[in-house]
Amino acid sequence: MIKTEQAIYTVIENGNITSPNGFQAGGVAIGLRKHNKLDMGWVYSEVPAAAAGVYTLNSFRAAPLLVTEESIQQEGKLQAIVVNSANANACTGEEGLANAYAMRKAFSDQLGIQVQHAAVASTGLIGVQLPMDKIMSGIHSISGEGKAEDFAQAILTTDTCTKQIAVSVEIDGVPITIGGAAKGSGMIHPNMATMLAFVTTDAVISAGVLENQLRKTTDKSYNMITVDGDTSTNDMVLVLANGKAGNKELNPSHPEWDKFCAAFQYVSQELAKKIARDGEGATKLVEVRVKQAQSSEEARKIGKSVVASSLVKAAVYGSDPNWGRIITAAGYSGAAFSPEKISVWLGDVLVVQEGTPALFDETEASEHLKQDNVVITIDLQEGTGEATAWGCDLSYDYVKINVSYRT
Amino acid sequence: MIKTEQAIYTVIENGNITSPNGFQAGGVAIGLRKHNKLDMGWVYSEVPAAAAGVYTLNSFRAAPLLVTEESIQQEGKLQAIVVNSANANACTGEEGLANAYAMRKAFSDQLGIQVQHAAVASTGLIGVQLPMDKIMSGIHSISGEGKAEDFAQAILTTDTCTKQIAVSVEIDGVPITIGGAAKGSGMIHPNMATMLAFVTTDAVISAGVLENQLRKTTDKSYNMITVDGDTSTNDMVLVLANGKAGNKELNPSHPEWDKFCAAFQYVSQELAKKIARDGEGATKLVEVRVKQAQSSEEARKIGKSVVASSLVKAAVYGSDPNWGRIITAAGYSGAAFSPEKISVWLGDVLVVQEGTPALFDETEASEHLKQDNVVITIDLQEGTGEATAWGCDLSYDYVKINVSYRT
Numbered sequence: 001m002i003k004t005e006q007a008i009y010t011v012i013e014n015g016n017i018t019s020p021n022g023f024q025a026g027g028v029a030i031g032l033r034k035h036n037k038l039d040m041g042w043v044y045s046e047v048p049a050a051a052a053g054v055y056t057l058n059s060f061r062a063a064p065l066l067v068t069e070e071s072i073q074q075e076g077k078l079q080a081i082v083v084n085s086a087n088a089n090a091c092t093g094e095e096g097l098a099n100a101y102a103m104r105k106a107f108s109d110q111l112g113i114q115v116q117h118a119a120v121a122s123t124g125l126i127g128v129q130l131p132m133d134k135i136m137s138g139i140h141s142i143s144g145e146g147k148a149e150d151f152a153q154a155i156l157t158t159d160t161c162t163k164q165i166a167v168s169v170e171i172d173g174v175p176i177t178i179g180g181a182a183k184g185s186g187m188i189h190p191n192m193a194t195m196l197a198f199v200t201t202d203a204v205i206s207a208g209v210l211e212n213q214l215r216k217t218t219d220k221s222y223n224m225i226t227v228d229g230d231t232s233t234n235d236m237v238l239v240l241a242n243g244k245a246g247n248k249e250l251n252p253s254h255p256e257w258d259k260f261c262a263a264f265q266y267v268s269q270e271l272a273k274k275i276a277r278d279g280e281g282a283t284k285l286v287e288v289r290v291k292q293a294q295s296s297e298e299a300r301k302i303g304k305s306v307v308a309s310s311l312v313k314a315a316v317y318g319s320d321p322n323w324g325r326i327i328t329a330a331g332y333s334g335a336a337f338s339p340e341k342i343s344v345w346l347g348d349v350l351v352v353q354e355g356t357p358a359l360f361d362e363t364e365a366s367e368h369l370k371q372d373n374v375v376i377t378i379d380l381q382e383g384t385g386e387a388t389a390w391g392c393d394l395s396y397d398y399v400k401i402n403v404s405y406r407t
Numbered sequence: 408m409i410k411t412e413q414a415i416y417t418v419i420e421n422g423n424i425t426s427p428n429g430f431q432a433g434g435v436a437i438g439l440r441k442h443n444k445l446d447m448g449w450v451y452s453e454v455p456a457a458a459a460g461v462y463t464l465n466s467f468r469a470a471p472l473l474v475t476e477e478s479i480q481q482e483g484k485l486q487a488i489v490v491n492s493a494n495a496n497a498c499t500g501e502e503g504l505a506n507a508y509a510m511r512k513a514f515s516d517q518l519g520i521q522v523q524h525a526a527v528a529s530t531g532l533i534g535v536q537l538p539m540d541k542i543m544s545g546i547h548s549i550s551g552e553g554k555a556e557d558f559a560q561a562i563l564t565t566d567t568c569t570k571q572i573a574v575s576v577e578i579d580g581v582p583i584t585i586g587g588a589a590k591g592s593g594m595i596h597p598n599m600a601t602m603l604a605f606v607t608t609d610a611v612i613s614a615g616v617l618e619n620q621l622r623k624t625t626d627k628s629y630n631m632i633t634v635d636g637d638t639s640t641n642d643m644v645l646v647l648a649n650g651k652a653g654n655k656e657l658n659p660s661h662p663e664w665d666k667f668c669a670a671f672q673y674v675s676q677e678l679a680k681k682i683a684r685d686g687e688g689a690t691k692l693v694e695v696r697v698k699q700a701q702s703s704e705e706a707r708k709i710g711k712s713v714v715a716s717s718l719v720k721a722a723v724y725g726s727d728p729n730w731g732r733i734i735t736a737a738g739y740s741g742a743a744f745s746p747e748k749i750s751v752w753l754g755d756v757l758v759v760q761e762g763t764p765a766l767f768d769e770t771e772a773s774e775h776l777k778q779d780n781v782v783i784t785i786d787l788q789e790g791t792g793e794a795t796a797w798g799c800d801l802s803y804d805y806v807k808i809n810v811s812y813r814t
Binding site: 058060332355400 | 464465466467495497498499500532533534535640717721724730731732734735737738739742743744746747759762763764801802803805806807
């Protein structure tokens with residue numbers, strides 16, 4: 001166990017989506033990805049769990065999102081999720097929708113659960129029908145026993161590593177655990193990008209309260225990351241709370257509600273940061289902290305604009321303290337602020353002081369940009385709005401990966 | 408002379424900013440750029456000309472923009488423009504503003520014109536004070552005689568070629584000429600990017616009518632191009648009309664107003680396309696035509712979103728007919744449309760038919776993407792809104808140019 005500074009929650013070493021009580025997960029290879037890689041993952045809860053989801057804002061919503069949303073809307077419960085990689089089942093019309101329904105039905109039959117308690121998710125290439133023979137035989141091979149690591153592997157596409165985390169927080173004197181796994185490395189942008197995140201918890205909480213908190217949390221985590229500005233058709237975050245921990249039901253009136261929210265926020269932010277750090281071709285995680293903006297909304301606009309700028313990203317890749325690009329990106333963000341009051345730091349190095357260049361040590365600034373975690377801080381001296389956005393640098397490899405992804 | 412299809416206007420072979428009557432232009436090397444490149448350009452009209460400008464929407468507006476806007480606001484007239492490259496005089500505070508005023512004063516004195524009839528423009532690195540000794544001795548070397556080609560060269564930064572054009576149109580039985588020169592290759596995005604464009608004409612037209620038409624034209628030309636999504640601090644388009652052609656004053660009531668607008672639009676669009684084609688690292692011009700949108704505004708949103716997508720741009724670079732990325736970018740544009748009605752063509756090859764994949768010849772589609780001019784057409788079947796956006800592909804060289812621009 002690693003104690004965090006505040007000791008509100010503890011991060012579980014090698015924690016994952018099955019760290020909370022009563023969850024199983026696994027992955028199988030069904031022949032969708034090359035080299036016999038794992039490409040179908042599943043999560044199962046011993047009992048139906050309160051469930052909530054948030055979905056892409058792209059006008060094109062992939063078939064599995066429609067089917068999963070329908071499942072949650074029926075009773076606010078999910079008991080299992082099946083995910084395939086390599087094929088997004090997006091822009092596949094009526095046939096694609098029928099396939100997503102068939103996938104859900106076969107999966108719920110296989111696990112012996114009610115069909116409205118099953119969710120489906122897909123990620124990968126757009127516009128190609130799912131090979132249903134492989135999907136079906138894959139589902140029929142799911143036994144209900146497996147490894148969380150295999151689940152985390154099976155949901156990947158161009159990702160270079162798995163993204164897993166779990167934390168523990170004591171509420172009502174009992175330990176509550178929140179775990180998660182995510183994927184995503186390209187087409188990542190605020191407002192839900194090509195990313196999937198699955199979070200489990202054994203907390204007792206209603207679906208409605210969970211959904212409400214999920215939306216708030218998403219705005220400070222998944223919606224604050226960008227890799228390339230593209231928002232995908234398949235983005236989805238699902239949260240399952242199976243109540244196995246036995247705490248008193250959580251809601252904003254619960255005396256320890258803030259502790260739960262902090263732990264939930266931490267899990268979501270860490271998954272989001274892992275996605276940003278694994279951006280296609282990325283060599284560094286870039287964190288942009290915006291302070292004293294007129295409002296949180298204005299702070300978010302500036303943070304997202306800076307972290308999404310190709311010119312800022314390329315400068316970070318080259319460890320070039322080109323602060324002109326940072327304030328330029330702040331300037332076109334659409335947020336209102338006074339240019340003559342802005343200050344900017346690269347790490348601890350002040351590079352812009354109240355709108356004009358600061359005298360700074362180029363080498364020191366460049367050294368900070370060579371770190372794995374680059375922090376850009378922007379202070380606007382306008383108000384109390386704050387936000388943090390995460391992204392990555394822009395390297396030759398981003399281009400290399402994306403010129404030939406499909407062919 | 409090359410006749411256009413409609414023969415409304417004729418494109419002048421090797422036409423430039425001095426093609427209209429009564430304009431001179433030139434360029435000198437004053438030591439701001441390496442290798443003794445030309446780095447200060449000037450345009451001069453024999454008489455004060457009706458003038459209009461549009462400026463960047465970035466919150467950070469560089470000092471020369473403030474000074475030039477002040478000049479135009481005084482009488483609606485300009486007689487000469489001086490431009491330096493290599494240094495943007497942006498984010499340079501009070502000292503930078505004083506330098507821009509000093510530059511204007513020295514230039515107007517040198518040419519013997521009124522100070523409020525002089526405009527200044529700068530492009531290049533942000534946050535460094537202008538070397539005023541070089542600027543001043545450069546201005547003092549301007550003789551009022553020179554070559555339009557030198558002007559077009561002197562305003563460049565990372566551009567690989569000059570951008571010049573001129574057309575002729577007959578109005579009231581007399582030939583009217585419109586010429587222009589522009590620069591820009593990085594930080595190019597809708598709403599005025601790091602680009603400068605200067606347009607001259609000998610037409611008789613008032614400053615107010617000219618400004619109104621410049622705004623309309625800009626929305627269909629300079630504001631419809633993108634290279635990397637970054638909008639700079641220094642963007643500016645200036646138009647000077649010196650009235651030497653002797654036509655009856657142009658305004659929307661003039662029987663041949665539409666001819667003038669068409670010619671003006673053509674000059675603006677060609678300059679904008681030349682900028683997009685010369686995007687940093689670009690190997691191809693990408694044109695996105697949006698048809699039958701709910702409105703022109705919705706069509707513009709979609710066109711800009713598709714042409715700005717890093718994933719679409721990388722796919723074009725790789726000649727990969729990855730239409731999934733195109734409709735994904737349309738989907739997150741914020742425009743309202745029905746996904747099941749969208750059709751997409753790459754050149755003449757239909758790749759998406761009413762929301763689902765069309766059967767198409769991969770080789771044929773890929774062949775189109777190997778052309779110098781790639782055309783993506785999107786039909787939404789929603790209404791009568793139309794727009795065209797221009798951009799370029801994303802290559803390794805974009806990254807190469809931008810990791811080390813400053814150092």
